[in-house]
Amino acid sequence: PRKIIIDTDPGQDDAAAIMLALGSPQDLDVLGITTVAGNVPLSLTSRNARIVLEFCGRPDVKVFAGAERPIARPLITAEHVHGQTGLDGPELHEPEMPLQDKHAVDFIVETLLREPAGTVTLCTLGPLTNIALALEKAPEIGPRVRELVMMGGGFFEGGNITPAAEFNIYVDPEAAAAVLAAGIPTVMMPLDVTHKVLTLKRRVAPLKAIGSRPATALVEMLDFFERFDVEKYGSDGGPLHDPTVIAYLLKPELFSGRDCNVEVETRSPLTAGMTVVDWWRVTGRRHNARVMRDIDADGFFALLAERVARL
Numbered sequence: 001p002r003k004i005i006i007d008t009d010p011g012q013d014d015a016a017a018i019m020l021a022l023g024s025p026q027d028l029d030v031l032g033i034t035t036v037a038g039n040v041p042l043s044l045t046s047r048n049a050r051i052v053l054e055f056c057g058r059p060d061v062k063v064f065a066g067a068e069r070p071i072a073r074p075l076i077t078a079e080h081v082h083g084q085t086g087l088d089g090p091e092l093h094e095p096e097m098p099l100q101d102k103h104a105v106d107f108i109v110e111t112l113l114r115e116p117a118g119t120v121t122l123c124t125l126g127p128l129t130n131i132a133l134a135l136e137k138a139p140e141i142g143p144r145v146r147e148l149v150m151m152g153g154g155f156f157e158g159g160n161i162t163p164a165a166e167f168n169i170y171v172d173p174e175a176a177a178a179v180l181a182a183g184i185p186t187v188m189m190p191l192d193v194t195h196k197v198l199t200l201k202r203r204v205a206p207l208k209a210i211g212s213r214p215a216t217a218l219v220e221m222l223d224f225f226e227r228f229d230v231e232k233y234g235s236d237g238g239p240l241h242d243p244t245v246i247a248y249l250l251k252p253e254l255f256s257g258r259d260c261n262v263e264v265e266t267r268s269p270l271t272a273g274m275t276v277v278d279w280w281r282v283t284g285r286r287h288n289a290r291v292m293r294d295i296d297a298d299g300f301f302a303l304l305a306e307r308v309a310r311l
């Protein structure tokens with residue numbers, strides 16, 4: 001199985017991504033979960049990651065807490081989307097499993113230096129602070145990363161936290177810019193993809209039918225999570241952003257996109273965190289990301305239900 005580190009700020013859709021990964025042990029070996037401040041502050045994302053693992057009966061997966069705030073800005077959170085806990089929906093228990101003492105950045109650096117070069121994939125589901133700090137601390141890890149698959153950005157679709165910016169990039173644009181400049185083979189799942197992954201009733205029905213503890217918790221999370229988008233965008237179901245990252249590793253044929261240049265705006269107050277994607281290749285700038293634009297959403301939900309049923 002492919003070795004991955006999941007860097008995350010759970011988040012209901014982050015939880016779905018973690019479940020999709022843990023339900024796929026023949027394909028993915030989760031070396032650890034690193035948490036970052038994002039949807040809610042770090043203490044809550046670190047708590048939520050452990051709650052999700054316990055829902056899955058996997059307290060053996062280690063959780064490492066990382067950055068408490070973005071590199072150069074105050075933290076912006078999204079309780080208006082995710083609720084006060086960050087994981088509103090199911091009844092949440094106090095996690096029993098411990099948080100590791102090691103800092104997430106040290107775990108990322110040590111793991112990449114220990115494992116053979118080109119074997120570890122980074123899956124980022126939140127602001128890119130931990131990855132940028134790891135690259136700053138140990139630049140030699142960059143060439144050792146097999147691939148970095150991120151949920152973040154948006155181009156033709158626009159933004160979801162400002163008209164120009166997607167949340168994960170907006171929270172820490174300096175980190176995103178540093179990661180995109182690092183020369184790591186990078187895949188980007190922007191809002192252009194994730195806004196097609198709507199939790200329509202017929203798509204969620206197979207998840208509801210599973211009836212296990214993790215599946216039921218996930219359905220309760222999605223019920224809460226979609227409320228925001230259904231009200232805001234008037235769609236039948238909300239977008240499930242983060243599990244697209246894991247789905248890409250399991251079934252890349254569900255997606256289509258192209259290699260192009262992506263730069264992040266860090267200076268303008270109006271467009272901070274905007275991902276400027278050169279989709280039409282009108283610049284000669286280096287292709288630094290494989291940017292996805294389309295997804296077979298029904299195929300994605302079938303995969304999610306199949307793997308969550310294995311938990």
Ligand code: BDR
Pocket residue numbers: 011012013014039078081125126151160166167168241242
């Ligand atoms: C991203 O922001 C968070 O609210 C979600 O978990 C996802 O990672 C979507 O913009």
Ligand code: CA
Pocket residue numbers: 008009010011013014039125126242
């Ligand atoms: Ca997230």
